Structure formats: C-alpha cells, structure tokens
Amino acid sequence: MADAVLKLAYEVSRVTEEKVALIDDVMRRTGVLALNARLEAARAGTAGAAFAVVAQEMGSLAGDIRAISGDLREAVANNIEKLQSAGSQIQFELRGERFADLARSAVEIIDRNLYERSCDVRWWATDSAVVDALANGDGRSLRFASERLATILRSYTVYLDLWVADRKGRIVTTGRPDIYSSAVGADVSGTEWFQKGMATTSGDDFAVCDIQRSPMLGSAAVASYSTAIRAGGARDGERLGALGIFFDWAPQAQAIVEGIGLTGEERESSRVMLLSSKNLVLASSDSNGMLTETYGLRHEERGRGYYRTADRIVAFARTPGYETYRGLGWWGCIEQVQRLDE
Structure with a gap:
C-alpha cells in the first residue's frame, strides 16, 4: 500500500510538472503575440487604438495565468512533498514492524532449537x-x-x-x-x-x-x-x-538466517543476523563476520524495534527465551540497504 502511494505521488508530480510546463509555454507564446499586437496597434495610430486595448488585456491575461501556473506548481509541489514524506514514513514503519517480527522469529527459532539441547544434556x-x-x-x-x-x-x-x-x-x-x-x-x-x-x-x-x-x-x-x-x-x-x-x-544457525521469510528482492538487499548480547555476529545470511565482527546495533535498551540510518533500515528483537531456556540475551537483527527512491 505504501509503495502504491509513493508511486502515485511521483506520477502526480511528474504529470503536474509536465502540464504546468505546457501552460507556461502557451502563456509565453501568448505574451509574445500580445506584445507584437501592441506594436502593430501603435503603428496603426488611432485606427489601432481599440486593438491595442485588446492586446493589453491579452498580455495581462497571460501574466495572470502565468502567476496562477506558478502558484499551482508551488502548491502541488508542497503537497506532493508532504505526500511523499507521509508515504515514506508509512513504508518505513510497515517495513520496520515486519522486519522486527522476522528478527524475533529468527532468534526464537534458534532458542527453541537450543532449548532441546538443554533437555538432551540433562537426559543423557x-x-x-x-x-x-x-x-x-x-x-x-x-x-x-x-x-x-x-x-x-x-x-x-x-x-x-x-x-x-x-x-x-x-x-x-x-x-x-x-x-x-x-x-x-x-x-x-x-x-x-x-x-x-x-x-x-x-x-x-x-x-x-x-x-x-x-x-x-x-x-x-x-x-x-x-x-x-x-x-x-x-x-x-x-x-x-x-x-x-x-x-x-x-x-544449523546458517540455515535459520538464510531461511527467514524475505521476498527475493528483499533478500538481495538485506542481511539477517544473530547477535550475541554484546553484538558479536553469531551467524549472518551473507556468511560474513561470524565470531569476528561486532555489529553496531543501536537498541537503546529496547527489546524490539527498528531505526533508519542514512542509507538503511535496521530492525531487531531480543530473545524472549523458550520454556526453561531463558537464553543468553541474543538478538535477531535484519539490516536492509535502501534504494535512493525510498
């Protein structure tokens, strides 16, 4: 829905600019005709006086329409900007919520798996x-x-x-x-x-x-x-x-971060990670950084959330644990690089 709103806003902006440019061109040509008409009326002397009045009105009308055109361009541009901003915010929030849910799903899946390990050791x-x-x-x-x-x-x-x-x-x-x-x-x-x-x-x-x-x-x-x-x-x-x-x-961890439910397009621009309580990368869908990279997650003491940086959106969720396995404070995290038009 947010994508459709943004595409519509871009299209309205494009069509409006195109049509206003055409109006400006017509008014420019009308202004030139009005000027030429006044010159010819001046040459005709008293015989062209009445026509001079008409030419003057044509010039005034062209000026008025250009002013209206400018006001229209400004009004449309301001509202399109607000619409695009609102659409971008809606898109950011929808995507952030969805990615935060997927991040929690990733860390829940691994903790459910590890809960079974805690059962195994006590049994054996x-x-x-x-x-x-x-x-x-x-x-x-x-x-x-x-x-x-x-x-x-x-x-x-x-x-x-x-x-x-x-x-x-x-x-x-x-x-x-x-x-x-x-x-x-x-x-x-x-x-x-x-x-x-x-x-x-x-x-x-x-x-x-x-x-x-x-x-x-x-x-x-x-x-x-x-x-x-x-x-x-x-x-x-x-x-x-x-x-x-x-x-x-x-x-086991790689299968989880690679199996999270992203679309094909999202997968190409996203990195799904499992992070330790100290933000050490434990697993990553791009197979990089395991146990060597510390990711700069800014959770700000929130257990779940998302935020935007200059060129990406980051969503995260802390493990809730599972059954008698409280977990180790791990995080699920999804980072997506944003396109310039988003």
Whole structure:
C-alpha cells in the first residue's frame, strides 16, 4: 500500500510538472503575440487604438495565468512533498514492524532449537552407561559408555561430540574417539563448560556457554551445554563429573538466517543476523563476520524495534527465551540497504 502511494505521488508530480510546463509555454507564446499586437496597434495610430486595448488585456491575461501556473506548481509541489514524506514514513514503519517480527522469529527459532539441547544434556547425564563410566572407571565401562555416546551421535546429527569428564576435569570417554582423538585424556578443568556444569545444583539444572570455537573439535564453532553427572543418575546425587555436549553451530544457525521469510528482492538487499548480547555476529545470511565482527546495533535498551540510518533500515528483537531456556540475551537483527527512491 505504501509503495502504491509513493508511486502515485511521483506520477502526480511528474504529470503536474509536465502540464504546468505546457501552460507556461502557451502563456509565453501568448505574451509574445500580445506584445507584437501592441506594436502593430501603435503603428496603426488611432485606427489601432481599440486593438491595442485588446492586446493589453491579452498580455495581462497571460501574466495572470502565468502567476496562477506558478502558484499551482508551488502548491502541488508542497503537497506532493508532504505526500511523499507521509508515504515514506508509512513504508518505513510497515517495513520496520515486519522486519522486527522476522528478527524475533529468527532468534526464537534458534532458542527453541537450543532449548532441546538443554533437555538432551540433562537426559543423557542420567544414562546408566554414562554414570557407570565415572562410578566404575574400568576399561569395560568406559568402552560401553563410548559406544552408547556413539549411538546417540548417529541419531542426533547436530552434535560434533559428547564428552564425559571426571570430577578433576579429565575427559575419560567420548562418542567419537576416532575423529577427535585428542579429546580423551585431555584436561578441561579450566574450561567454562566444565566449571559451569560441575557447579549445577541439581540434575534439573544445566549450563550453556556463548558460541566459541573449540580447538579440540577442529576449531569448529560450537554451542556447549553441560551438567553434572551424579551418582546413580539421581537428581540430588553426588557429583561424579560432568557431561559436555557440543552443538554444531554454523550449519544449523546458517540455515535459520538464510531461511527467514524475505521476498527475493528483499533478500538481495538485506542481511539477517544473530547477535550475541554484546553484538558479536553469531551467524549472518551473507556468511560474513561470524565470531569476528561486532555489529553496531543501536537498541537503546529496547527489546524490539527498528531505526533508519542514512542509507538503511535496521530492525531487531531480543530473545524472549523458550520454556526453561531463558537464553543468553541474543538478538535477531535484519539490516536492509535502501534504494535512493525510498
């Protein structure tokens, strides 16, 4: 609707200018004729006196019409400018609201996905094979736990690996020892995921870290979830160690930012992003800046909104969280470069 209003305003402006220019041309020619008529009347002397009066009136009439034409051009131009301004504002607000909704949709989709990850880590930490790997610590228990983790990974393809660490922070078994061979035996006691996982107060709790690259997982970007593995798999059991699960971030997040419902034309001029609470680019539809670019989002403490810069519109929405997953304060963000006529 706003696009139609703007196109109509531009067309009215064009047609008005064209027609007023034609009137100006006719009046210019009329003025020239009136001048010539007065000259001829002057040559005719008294015989041309009456005609001189007519010529004078023709000149006056041409002047009046030129004045009216000028007033019309000015009035139309002023109102067209107001109409264009109103149409541009309507277009900006409609697009801003729509993009803000799409930005929220992007961050909601990823948080719903990550909520499932929080469920996975709490569930798998109670698996008897995982608990026995730490409770017994013998080779047979560790191998069985590894086989169990490998079975999970074959079904849940969004994970790179699953690690079991003892209470000292040494990884004792994993689901993919053949692929990530440096993991088993590694000391992870200083890592955020292990420390937060061991600090959980019950089996109902979990820990999540912002997206980071993991050297032991081929420097892949991962979302790390963890919780304590407890004696007997009990909710309040003694903490034996921690389970860490590592979500393969890049392909999952890329599919979300590329799949947001923009038109083909909008997609060509837009960038859809997921941003951390500190505006670090976590994913971008143009595949640029992941974990290296800090985007200059101006949310001004608003949880949702949009604004305009010199040549673009930026819409944003903060995650509302999902179920028991409160999220990490991430943002969905859409930036669109504007055409000069918008």
